[in-house]
Amino acid sequence: xxxxxxxxxxxxxxxxxxxxxxxxxxxxxxxxxxxxxxxxxxxxxxxxxxxxxxxxxxxxxxxxxxxxxxxxxxxxxxxxxxxxxxxxxxxxxxxxxxxxxxxxxxxxxxxxxxxxxxxxxxxxxxxxxxxxxxxxxxxxxxxxxxxxxxxxxxxxxxxxxxxxxxxxxxxxxxxxxxxxxxxxxxxxxxxxxxxxxxxxxxxxxxxxxxxxxxxxxxxxxxxxxxxxxxxxxxxxxxxxxxxxxxxxxxxxxxxxxxxxxxxxxxxxxxxxxxxxxxxxxxxxxxxxxxxxxxxxxxxxxxxxxxxxxxxxxxxxxxxxxxxxxxxxxxxxxxxxxxxxxxxxxxxxxxxxxxxxxxxxxxxxxxxxxxxxxxxxxxxxxxxxxxxxxxxxxxxxxxxxxxxxxxxxxxxxxxxxxxxxxxxxxxxxxxxxxxxxxxxxxxxxxxxxxxxxxxxxxxxxxxxxxxxxxxxxxxxxxxxxxxxxxxxxxxxxxxxxxxxx
Amino acid sequence: xxxxxxxxxxxxxxxxxxxxxxxxxxxxxxxxxxxxxxxxxxxxxxxxxxxxxxxxxxxxxxxxxxxxxxxxxxxxxxxxxxxxxxxxxxxxxxxxxxxxxxxxxxxxxxxxxxxxxxxxxxxxxxxxxxxxxxxxxxxxxxxxxxxxxxxxxxxxxxxxxxxxxxxxxxxxxxxxxxxxxxxxxxxxxxxxxxxxxxxxxxxxxxxxxxxxxxxxxxxxxxxxxxxxxxxxxxxxxxxxxxxxxxxxxxxxxxxxxxxx
Numbered sequence: 089x090x091x092x093x094x095x096x097x098x099x100x101x102x103x104x105x106x107x108x109x110x111x112x113x114x115x116x117x118x119x120x121x122x123x124x125x126x127x128x129x130x131x132x133x134x135x136x137x138x139x140x141x142x143x144x145x146x147x148x149x150x151x152x153x154x155x156x157x158x159x160x161x162x163x164x165x166x167x168x169x170x171x172x173x174x175x176x177x178x179x180x181x182x183x184x185x186x187x188x189x190x191x192x193x194x195x196x197x198x199x200x201x202x203x204x205x206x207x208x209x210x211x212x213x214x215x216x217x218x219x220x221x222x223x224x225x226x227x228x229x230x231x232x233x234x235x236x237x238x239x240x241x242x243x244x245x246x247x248x249x250x251x252x253x254x255x256x257x258x259x260x261x262x263x264x265x266x267x268x269x270x271x272x273x274x275x276x277x278x279x280x281x282x283x284x285x286x287x288x289x290x291x292x293x294x295x296x297x298x299x300x301x302x303x304x305x306x307x308x309x310x311x312x313x314x315x316x317x318x319x320x321x322x323x324x325x326x327x328x329x330x331x332x333x334x335x336x337x338x339x340x341x342x343x344x345x346x347x348x349x350x351x352x353x354x355x356x357x358x359x360x361x362x363x364x365x366x367x368x369x370x371x372x373x374x375x376x377x378x379x380x381x382x383x384x385x386x387x388x389x390x391x392x393x394x395x396x397x398x399x400x401x402x403x404x405x406x407x408x409x410x411x412x413x414x415x416x417x418x419x420x421x422x423x424x425x426x427x428x429x430x431x432x433x434x435x436x437x438x439x440x441x442x443x444x445x446x447x448x449x450x451x452x453x454x455x456x457x458x459x460x461x462x463x464x465x466x467x468x469x470x471x472x473x474x475x476x477x478x479x480x481x482x483x484x485x486x487x488x489x490x491x492x493x494x495x496x497x498x499x500x501x502x503x504x505x506x507x508x509x510x511x512x513x514x515x516x517x518x519x520x521x522x523x524x525x526x527x528x529x530x531x532x533x534x535x536x537x538x539x540x541x542x543x544x545x546x547x548x549x550x551x552x553x554x555x556x557x558x559x560x561x562x563x564x565x566x567x568x569x570x571x572x573x574x575x576x577x578x579x580x581x582x583x584x585x586x587x588x
Numbered sequence: 589x590x591x592x593x594x595x596x597x598x599x600x601x602x603x604x605x606x607x608x609x610x611x612x613x614x615x616x617x618x619x620x621x622x623x624x625x626x627x628x629x630x631x632x633x634x635x636x637x638x639x640x641x642x643x644x645x646x647x648x649x650x651x652x653x654x655x656x657x658x659x660x661x662x663x664x665x666x667x668x669x670x671x672x673x674x675x676x677x678x679x680x681x682x683x684x685x686x687x688x689x690x691x692x693x694x695x696x697x698x699x700x701x702x703x704x705x706x707x708x709x710x711x712x713x714x715x716x717x718x719x720x721x722x723x724x725x726x727x728x729x730x731x732x733x734x735x736x737x738x739x740x741x742x743x744x745x746x747x748x749x750x751x752x753x754x755x756x757x758x759x760x761x762x763x764x765x766x767x768x769x770x771x772x773x774x775x776x777x778x779x780x781x782x783x784x785x786x787x788x789x790x791x792x793x794x795x796x797x798x799x800x801x802x803x804x805x806x807x808x809x810x811x812x813x814x815x816x817x818x819x820x821x822x823x824x825x826x827x828x829x830x831x832x833x834x835x836x837x838x839x840x841x842x843x844x845x846x847x848x
Contacts, residue, residue, distance in 0.1 A: 215644025341615035419843035426656025
């Protein structure tokens with residue numbers, strides 16, 4: 089009997105491990121597709137290059153939804169990989185219905201991903217922001233989420249409120265996603281479609297909060313990774329963590345209206361959004377406090393990818409919360425809305441906060457994977473990863489800075505009905521394409537190191553190191569992880585607030 | 589055991605429950621306000637609905653915006669209808685322009701898109717502009733100066749100015765006396781390129797980068813004469829345009845908070 093239970097536990101562990109690995113792979117493949125579509129799409133900004141892209145049959149209208157859809161997939165799949173890692177510990181035995189739901193989830197999302205890719209390349213669009221694919225594919229996505237939510241709550245529902253903050257975040261994220269996802273499809277009702285302004289209000293309400301639901305998954309991973317690395321369970325139960333989560337979620341629930349200040353709409357919605365957006369000042373103060381504490385501390389000399397990405401996420405959080413605050417001030421919003429400032433803000437959030445947090449999680453999960461196989465983990469912190477990590481931050485910071493500058497100038501001149509400076513028009517294609525392309529290329533470097541580790545059963549190149557080096561690398565890794573854990577918890581508190 | 593500060597102590601389950609209830613109530617309130625907000629803009633006509641469906645089918649929003657929402661490769665089209673003649677719209681849609689591809693659309697579909705753009709224009713203002721400068725965009729300023737400075741008896745030049753203004757070629761792509769992105773200043777082109785080449789471009793465009801401007805045959809030499817006149821009087825026109833534009837100052841208290 090004992091042997092049978094052992095086998096069932098082993099099978100359960102394998103099933104849950106399969107889920108973690110599958111979503112991790114899905115996330116990395118989605119990131120790859122995002123980069124591919126983005127790299128080609130950015131050529132449309134270069135007058136000399138776009139005829140070539142068109143000659144191979146790719147239009148901007150196909151590439152942009154591919155880029156944005158798979159960017160969203162990268163974020164929620166990466167978050168879900170960590171959730172499944174948590175379920176490996178908490179889930180216990182896997183029942184047949186649970187296994188079936190997991191299979192349905194994987195198959196539905198796999199089919200949806202393939203369907204979206206093929207249909208967009210064939211010019212089948214919905215024409216909507218962030219959900220540019222045909223709405224029939226949304227059914228597959230929704231079914232997958234229902235299956236995931238079912239499995240998640242089956243395990244976590246009992247004593248839900250006694251559990252750490254990341255479980256609360258993921259639980260709220262599932263419910264929030266399903267609601268806002270349904271809301272995103274209200275345009276299919278003829279009465280809504282016939283009123284473009286009503287449709288736009290609803291779309292941006294749903295869109296803003298949908299992003300909030302993704303972020304709940306990402307920032308939950310930070311608390312979880314922090315707890316795993318430091319083995320300090322108190323942080324994710326603390327009043328500080330919950331208070332900032334509350335402020336962040338309140339923002340996410342209400343501040344979508346700063347995207348629609350200028351639409352004919354009830355001013356009450358706008359005032360609520362504006363006032364609540366300003367609460368982010370509290371969070372900004374907290375981030376600055378954390379950063380100044382981090383700067384005062386002696387910096388470790390060795391490079392550790394997880395720690396690096398977490399630290400980067402915190403700096404990005406400060407910058408993005410700062411820009412969100414400025415964007416929420418109505419007169420500034422009036423000037424820069426509809427310019428590249430908004431693109432820069434969105435890219436900064438996605439690359440700087442979400443992706444950095446997920447890169448830390450990916451690095452952590454791959455480290456665990458290698459350790460399970462008794463492989464050295466130095467390949468996660470080598471020169472290529474360091475180059476990719478530093479490069480992507482420098483390039484994306486350049487990109488976001490440039491978009492913010494060019495958008496601000498455009499908004500200012502547009503408001504005064506003056507012609508924009510000639511240098512702006514000349515520089516825009518090359519700086520946008522150059523910085524965007526460089527960001528994507530550095531991300532490709534990271535993917536080039538990580539994808540084989542995620543996919544190959546035996547990562548040959550990772551095991552080619554001298555056995556003698558393993559001990560030293562393990563020591564380095566242990567040092568890095570210890571500091572990374574504390575970094576993760578501090579970063580989690582800071583980033584939680586930017587759920588919107 | 590070290591003592592924990594107030595913020596480090598565990599958050600009680602009851603407090604978590606209260607916080608979640610409060611947050612859900614806030615979400616419900618904001619959602620309700622959005623849903624019960626009656627629209628002041630009438631629904632689209634049947635033809636405009638067809639136009640909007642075409643807009644979505646062709647994913648026009650990946651490059652263009654309404655009220656600032658969409659991609660930024662092309663211009664915001666919320667208030668584009670008044671500056672797009674039927675000929676110009678047909679030429680843009682069926683021949684493409686720059687990064688914009690050519691679409692295979694039937695005349696009825698183009699008419700539906702036009703109706704959609706007209707009804708969107710009536711729904712409100714898409715971009716913020718200083719209140720006193722509503723009629724002073726770069727093209728209006730330039731054309732005002734040109735109209736004042738061209739002698740009244742130079743009928744061809746004045747006709748050329750009106751023709752280009754009506755078609756929107758200058759206001760959308762080729763703003764005189766400046767380079768707009770990758771689009772050249774046609775006034776400068778008159779000085780650097782042979783007359784025959786300019787006339788050919790005015791007649792047929794430069795497919796696929798530039799669509800047919802859809803000028804009437806008699807308008808082509810008039811536009812060329814207008815461009816030549818501006819080139820000959822470039823300094824005077826430029827000086828006056830700059831003077832008028834330099835009078836514009838940012839008045840922060842006038843910038844609108846909500847609708848433009």
